[in-house]
Amino acid sequence: MTTTAIDVRGLRKSYGAKLVLDDVDLAVSAGTVTALLGPNGAGKTTTVHILSTLLRPDGGTAAVNGCDVVRDPDGVRAVIGLTGQFSAVDKLLTGEENLLLMARLRHLGAKRSKTRVAELLEQFDLVEAARKPLATYSGGMQRRLDLAMTLVATPSVIFLDEPTTGLDPRSRHTMWDIVRGLVADGTTVLLTTQNLAEADELADRIAVLDGGRIVAEGTPDELKRLVPGGHIRLRFADAAALDAASRVLDESARDDAGLALTVPSHGGVRALRTALDRLDAAALEVDDLSIHTPDLDDVFFALTGRLDAKGTES
The missing domain is CATH 3.40.50.300 (P-loop containing nucleotide triphosphate hydrolases)
Known part of the structure; x- marks a missing residue:
């Protein structure tokens, strides 16, 4: 207890x-x-x-x-x-x-x-x-x-x-x-x-x-989930793979110069697994991936509206 x-x-x-x-x-x-x-x-x-x-x-x-x-x-x-x-x-x-x-x-x-x-x-x-x-x-x-x-x-x-x-x-x-x-x-x-x-x-x-x-x-993780902006970034080997993946993951944002897609996500395993399963079903290979989640700086900005990292409290 x-x-x-x-x-x-x-x-x-x-x-x-x-x-x-x-x-x-x-x-x-x-x-x-x-x-x-x-x-x-x-x-x-x-x-x-x-x-x-x-x-x-x-x-x-x-x-x-x-x-x-x-x-x-x-x-x-x-x-x-x-x-x-x-x-x-x-x-x-x-x-x-x-x-x-x-x-x-x-x-x-x-x-x-x-x-x-x-x-x-x-x-x-x-x-x-x-x-x-x-x-x-x-x-x-x-x-x-x-x-x-x-x-x-x-x-x-x-x-x-x-x-x-x-x-x-x-x-x-x-x-x-x-x-x-x-x-x-x-x-x-x-x-x-x-x-x-x-x-x-x-x-x-x-x-x-x-x-x-x-x-x-x-908890720190709970507060981070309050802030939007988490995403999965998927990079592909060539433009053809990027085009095909973009059609499969139609909710994603394209980065043509980087041959990458950004898929909105809260950083959980389920979202990652879902995206990869959909790509596997279409026989599409991911060249590289990274998961980006909001940090406490983002939480601070969102919840207080300002960030003052210097000075002391009066």
Whole structure:
């Protein structure tokens, strides 16, 4: 039986006359990753701040592991970890000192603190840099340390607010591997990101937030199927084969220069099999084929009407 780790119903939040969250519903199953996508100002960070008890909602309810964010904020804080858009590390301390400070703040006790810090330094590949000043750390190392600090008290729910912003591709993939490992161990992750490849890589489900409302929700594949434009491209050896295939697949579009046909498709196996069976029945050979499906960029454009890949949310 699936347990709901995050349960949001009718959530509302305004700043003065500006309505930021407008009746938002969201459910995140335990041990999964849900990505919250949306353009700048859509309300992603506001949602995370409410769920992590940093902001009070104006209406609706929100619970994390059964603890209401308004009535039981201490219960929420006891089970969550939060990694914000910018690293919250103290650059005057070493990596080890940052982790020990967080352990003390979490009241782990001297013995447990030392053990837990050693575990995290090993897990995040920071052993060699543990006693070096943060001025020597790369951006990726600082981000890994920031996430390690979030995990000092082994939270069961983690909020990651744009966790890989500004990282190089290698560091980004390292962070993705760490997140996958956490989820494999049963941790629940709510991820906000404008990196659509990141959402596609990590998320079990995606919720698209625009104008303060959830405008679509589902698995990455389900969302891609909402957007038209998927097709099968079939290339033929010569113009005669192209002409014959065009008559068989009369719903296709021709590319005479490329000796190819484009057949509308949602990317499923059935559509591909149907097209190939019809060509086989006509004794027509396909020289090459490729399947094209909409990606999350297409979903983002279609559902939000705009794509802003830079900047931070206010």
